[in-house]
Amino acid sequence: MAAEAPRTAGPDAPHVPVLLRPLLAAVAPVSGTWLDGTFGAGGYARGLLEAGAERVIGVDRDPSVFAMAAQWAGDFGSRLRLVEGTFSDMDRLAGEMLDGVVLDLGVSSMQLDQAERGFSFMKDGPLDMRMSGAGTSAADLVNEAEEAELADIIYHYGEDRAARRIAKAIVRAREAAPITTTRALVAVVESCLPRPKPGQSHPATRTFQAIRIAVNDEFGQLIEGLEAAERALKPGGRLAVVTFHSLEDRVVKRFLLARSGGEAQGSRYAPERVDAAPAFKLLTRRAVAPDDAELAENPRARSAKLRVAQRTDAPAGRPDRSSLGLPQPAQGPAPRRKGH
Ligand SMILES: C[S@@+](CC[C@H](N)C(=O)[O-])C[C@H]1O[C@@H](n2cnc3c(N)ncnc32)[C@H](O)[C@@H]1O
Structure with missing residues (x-):
């Protein structure tokens, strides 16, 4: 589990966005319309635009990020559209089929740094x-x-x-x-x-x-966001997800495995599943972690993991959510420990 750590950087800030270089390499060549579902300081959106995306739709549930982006968003004119909303709703917010979706989960450095937001124990x-x-x-x-x-x-x-x-x-x-x-x-x-x-x-x-x-119902958002990406991506479209702790990575890994036909979807107790053609092909078999150069530049990126997959032309479906390792506080009581 990671300690509290700033994760992002705006184009004028000293930090580089986490895992951006390997992400752009894994989704290359970049073209068409992409959706950045966690716009934040805009590092990914900007990276995609500079790498060749014709247009980027930048979505964030935090309305304060858009004021910050105003300093540079104009440079890209109508190529960058900013939308307040949640990525669980990305297919509706986009209103068109997409060539790529990126998600960089969790809280941003701006959110952590603003004491009045109440995210930081420091x-x-x-x-x-x-x-x-x-x-x-x-x-x-x-x-x-x-x-x-x-x-x-x-x-x-x-x-x-x-x-x-x-x-x-x-x-x-x-x-x-x-x-x-x-x-x-x-x-x-x-x-x-x-x-x-x-x-x-x-x-x-x-x-x-x-x-x-x-x-922030982060696991509800995550699973609904992954399902929405499956619906929103064109055949051949790429999905890249960066996680920051093992609970998130487990869900992304199991979702992509299940939807790429790589592993049994159903749990022992779930009804027999109907075999469907895989909706994704994995582009990263193992999660990509920051390399030494990135860690030297930004040691706080150490818990980040990237997974990338490519949409097939199979119709969108839904995974068996019970097999995805979603933590479910409502269903499992915390175990009683001696003396507590
Ligand atoms: C780690 S930061 C992303 C940083 C960004 N990649 C960059 O380069 O600046 C996460 C951002 O996602 C936003 N976010 C988190 N969950 C979201 C959700 N379910 N829907 C939309 N935005 C979300 C947060 O408000 C925050 O601004």
């Missing part, structure tokens, strides 16, 4: 974490969810074995006063976990990741 701010700025905030969730639900979220989305202990501490703390700031949540988590040893991540890393994933 900066004090309101406990918000909503990428879109709308809907249920982290404070709503932390102050209103049942203890068992909080434990499940922290266990399944944060993979924190101390999930039950942390959930119990949250409930105890909020009975005294609502938890409304990132600092207050950090203090609660720290109060019930041992001090980290040198080299270990901050104790709040996993809880913050888990709450952010729940607030």
Whole structure:
């Protein structure tokens, strides 16, 4: 699991976007209309336009990213169309069949850096974490969810074995006063976990990741986004996905394997599946990781993984979601541990 880390860079910023070079190499030659479903600072969209895409549709659920892009988007005129929305809706937002789709999952450096967005356990701010700025905030969730639900979220989305202990501490703390700031949540988590040893991540890393994933329904978005890409891509179109933690990569890997006919789709308990022609062909058999040069330039890219596939001409279908390794806090209680 990665520590909290900025991931992206605008064209004028000192950081290069994560895995952009291998991504462009894996999808080359780039032409036609592409959709960047996680526009952020626009590093991927710009890279695609410069690599030969005739047009790029840049989608982001965070409306604040578009103001930043205004500084350079004009250079590309009508070749770049910016759309506020979620990538789960990409086929509708695009309104046309696509030659390529890129997704660079997770939170951006701009979002982490703005204390007032509440994503960072290292900066004090309101406990918000909503990428879109709308809907249920982290404070709503932390102050209103049942203890068992909080434990499940922290266990399944944060993979924190101390999930039950942390959930119990949250409930105890909020009975005294609502938890409304990132600092207050950090203090609660720290109060019930041992001090980290040198080299270990901050104790709040996993809880913050888990709450952010729940607030933004990141796994619902991911599976619906992959399915939407399957519907939106033309035969021969490319899908490239960059993930930042193992839970996301597992889902992308299993989706692409299942949809490329590489592995049994159904679970033991699922009804017999009807064999259908593969909707994708894998272009990367194994996930691509940053090379030494990228890691030297940006050590925080170390957890990033890229997977790329090419759409076939088979009709779009839907995978058996139960076989994709989607973490499901609602279905599996966090295990009870001795003494917690
Ligand atoms: C890691 S950043 C992408 C950075 C981008 N590749 C670049 O080069 O600047 C992720 C971005 O995706 C957006 N995002 C995350 N989930 C989304 C979703 N389901 N739909 C649309 N945008 C999303 C976030 O708001 C954030 O701006």
